[in-house]
Amino acid sequence: MASAGDKCYLYFPTDNKVMFLVTKRGRMLDIFNHLQQAVKRAQNENELPDYLAARILRIAEQQDRYQELQAEVERLIHQLADYDTYGQTGYLGMGVNNVILEKTIDRLEGQAAKP
Secondary structure, X not given: OEEEOOEEXXXXXXXXXXXXXEEOOOOEEOHHXXXXXXXXXXXXXXXXXXXXXXXXXXHHHOHHHHOOOHHHHXXXXXXXXXXXXXXXXXXXXOOEOHHHHHHHHHHHHHHHHOO
C-alpha cells in the first residue's frame, strides 16, 4: 500500500495496477468499479464461469446494499485476481477456484441480507 496525502492506494499484486482507493477514514471510492473490472479480467483471462460472474456483478450493481462490507468486497477482488479455473490442483495449491469464490459470494449475500 502506498500513501499520497490523504489517500491510500492499494495495488494489484501482479501488475501493480491500482485495485481500489480508500481515504484515511476508510471510505470506499470506486471499489465496485474495480470489482466489475476484476470480474471482466477473470472472465477474459481465466475462464470465470458466467454464473459466478453474474452473481458478482449483481453485488457490484447493488452498492448501497454492500457498502458496509468493504473487507469482504476487497477479499472478493483479491480472490478474483487469484482465480484459476483449476485452482488448488497445482503443486502449491495457491489458486482460488469456483468453490472458494462461491463461499465468499454466499457470505457477502448473507451478511447483506441481515437487518
